[in-house]
Amino acid sequence: MGIMMDQRKRLSMIAMCMWIYMMFAACFFFMLQHYNAHAADINDIIFKGADYHYKGALDEAIASFQEAARLDPNNEFVHNQLGLLYAKKERNDDAFREFSTVVKIDRRNIFALLWIGILYLKQSNMDRAFETFHEITVIDPNNADAYYFIGSIYNFRRNPVKAIEYLKKARDADSDEADTHYRLGRAFHNVDMINNAYLEYNKAVELKPTYTKAINEIGWIYYNQGNYDAAISEWEKTLSINPKDEDAISNLARAYNEIAFLALSNENTAHAVAYWNKTLSIMPNNKAAQYYLKQYQK
Known part of the structure; x- marks a missing residue:
């Protein structure tokens, strides 16, 4: 009798457990459906x-x-x-x-x-920005964006050595980013490392052929080396991309006027007049060109 009672108790316990399990399963299924619907929403x-x-x-x-x-x-x-x-x-x-x-x-x-x-x-807030970008480099030592911004902050603080260091890291982490090469070129340019600057500007243009800022800087390198024709070619290239580029217009006007003055000093008035006219074709209000044309144009 006791055994039968124990058996009935066991069966009752099993039944109770099964019922609890089924209720739990039903509740879980309902919650899962609700969760899935919630997630879907x-x-x-x-x-x-x-x-x-x-x-x-x-x-x-x-x-x-x-x-x-x-x-x-x-x-x-x-x-x-x-x-x-x-x-x-x-x-x-x-x-x-x-x-x-x-x-x-x-x-x-x-x-x-x-x-x-x-x-x-x-x-x-340069200090907090610097701290945040530095924190990123600790988490991800190959994060080109963080290195780029750190380099830019150093550049802003006029610390070209550190700027170059971090912009190089940005370049090495992501060599396909044109802006990084341009920024690094500018950093090299600021410390008169002209060959390095030229290579970085060219890489920027290679990656992004319409990168007029880099093209204009290449023009300045040629101009400062006395290669006016090459400089003019670069700035005219910029105007073919963006006819309203103010830097290229200003640079070309300066170059045209410089060539005109050189021609005048060599008593080649016709050549000088031709270049002053070139200046006015891109910058109609250029006072120097207007003045000298009145003096020498027949």
């Missing part, structure tokens, strides 16, 4: 926000990502997207808040840290 909202962002509808994109952040407050991607959108809208305080939220969730989120550094730069 968030993914739909994120996709919609990304689509708005792609189409340039920034306000609608912000609204979508704000809703996603409300549903999933710890979603790093969502907060990063909000930060990026706010930055595009020049809502820098809001952008800073979103990127800071990401860093609170994950201190090693490089995208958020990079943008925090950039926002510090916009505030002219």
Whole structure:
């Protein structure tokens, strides 16, 4: 009798356990379905926000990502997207808040840290920007962006040796970034390492043929070496890319006038007049060219 009672108790316990298991399984299934539906809802909202962002509808994109952040407050991607959108809208305080939220969730989120550094730069807070970019290099020793910004800060602080050191690191980490080569070229140029500067400018143009800033600097290297024809060729190349490039126009006007003065000093008035006319063709209000044409043009 006792054995039967024990058996019934065991069966009852097993039945109870089975019932509890089934209830747990049912609850788990319900929760899983709810979670999947919840996740699907968030993914739909994120996709919609990304689509708005792609189409340039920034306000609608912000609204979508704000809703996603409300549903999933710890979603790093969502907060990063909000930060990026706010930055595009020049809502820098809001952008800073979103990127800071990401860093609170994950201190090693490089995208958020990079943008925090950039926002510090916009505030002219060079010290905090430097610290942030340096923190990125500790997390990721091959981060070209962080090295680039550190090099740029050193360049701003007129420390060309350090600027070159870090811009070289940026170049070595990402040798396909034209702007890094240009910045490194400028750093070399500032300390009169002309050959190095020339190589970096050329690399920038090789990577990005429309990089007019680099083309203009190559022109200056030729000009300062006395190779006016090569300099003019570079600046005219810039104008073929951007006819309104003020640097190229100013540089060409200076070169044309210089050639005109040299021609005049060699008593070649016709050649001088031709170049003053060239100056006026690109800079109609150039006073020097106007003055000398009145004196020498027949």
